[in-house]
Amino acid sequence: ILDYWAEHEDTLGQIVTHVLVHEIGHHFGLSDADMERIEQDASA
Template sequence: MKNVSDWSSANAPDLATFRDIAHAAFAALPQEFRDRCEGIVIAIDDFPSDEMLKSVGAEGPFDLLGLFQGLGLAQTGDSAFTGQQPNRIWLFRRPILDYWAEYDDSLGAIVTHVLIHEIGHHFGLSDEDMEAIEAEN
């Protein structure tokens, strides 16, 4: 049995800590996958905006764990449009923490899963492709 007193002062990770978790998860992805992510910004916020929720048809702020915003490689090829905002992967701390509380997965595994899924949108990957990348991790 774990020593419960070790958890007596534990808090949920704040935004800065969550950002560190996301960057560590990204750094652990296969190199060839990361190499193709040049220019993608990883952004962290507590919740998605109402506009983000509406864009994907989500009903509430806890329904969206992450979001890819931008033009994927399938739409742009390997070059970016001049004046185009950078592609951005959003990870939403509170919905991810809520999901973590409900399931047996580690927080790191959930963040990695969401990150791979959202980057997968950039690449136009299938669910099978994303599962294979997760299996490598």
């Protein structure tokens, strides 16, 4: 995560949110579209 953060313009919070949403989402069987919607709602 830190390597990605150092090489991209995303904030650390955005990266952590993305990773958490996707890991938890996969665990509960959410689709990529569902997870994208959750991320958009979290950033609003």
